[in-house]
Amino acid sequence: MKLLLIFLLTLSLYADHDGKKEHQLSKDLSYLELSSEQKERVKGILKQYRVDVKAFREFKEKMENQKESLLTRDVLKEEDLQAINQAINQKGSTIESRFLLQMHTLLNSEQRQKFAQNLEEWEVE
Known part of the structure; x- marks a missing residue:
């Protein structure tokens, strides 16, 4: 039983591997x-990025609250929902x-290739 559990755990760790050269930490450059x-330049870029993402999350939460408010109304207009979604x-x-x-301006072509392989880490959600 223990061997099966170890096997399944190991399998799940490697199942998501898609052949890209991976690095250990998320957003580690x-x-x-x-x-x-x-x-030095990346430090400044990342600092601003973190500030922007934090503000975005607060904005998104506020917009989601507005969306919830819309749903409590007797009449719901599609345009109102679309406006909120578009703003987000x-x-x-x-x-x-x-x-x-x-980042594109800062990196050389080889670094851009590597950075592009991990682009999903930097999507703002």
Whole structure:
């Protein structure tokens, strides 16, 4: 029984592996082998990104509360729901685009290739 449990646990750890060279920590950029100058610039970019994402999460929560409020009304308009969803998506997209443009400018072509393989880590949700 223990062997079966160990086997299943091991299998589940490797089942998600898709052949990409992975790094250990989420949002860890050590695999990019940044220069000292790049590291300093990345620190500033990441600091701003974290601030923006925190503000986005607060904004999204506020918008979700508005959506809940709409659902309690006697009449619900599709346009109102779409406006809320679009506002959330627009703000998230803007933050993500700004971050990716800054990283693109900073990285060389080899680093961009590596960074692009882990792009899903940086999606604003």
